[in-house]
Amino acid sequence: MTLFFHLxxxxxxxxxxxxxxxxxxxxxxxxxALEEAIGDWLEKQKDQSTDSQYAISASEKERQTKETTQT
Numbered sequence: 787m788t789l790f791f792h793l794x795x796x797x798x799x800x801x802x803x804x805x806x807x808x809x810x811x812x813x814x815x816x817x818x819a820l821e822e823a824i825g826d827w828l829e830k831q832k833d834q835s836t837d838s839q840y841a842i843s844a845s846e847k848e849r850q851t852k853e854t855t856q857t
Contacts, residue, residue: 793801805819 801819802816805815809815809818
């Protein structure tokens with residue numbers, strides 16, 4: 787799969803330098819870092835979604851408990 791996007795010049799420069807330092811100056815280091823970054827971002831979104839679902843569930847339970855005790 788191929789993706790095309792534009793980054794601010796300073797963001798691109800920093801992103802190009804970091805993988806080279808971590809993975810070395812070899813072919814594929816930028817791709818490896820990008821896959822890692824996307825994976826981390828997706829995991830973070832999943833965690834936030836789970837946290838939001840839990841918060842909604844907890845609020846709903848609290849509301850139901852109040853309704854039950856009032857009747």
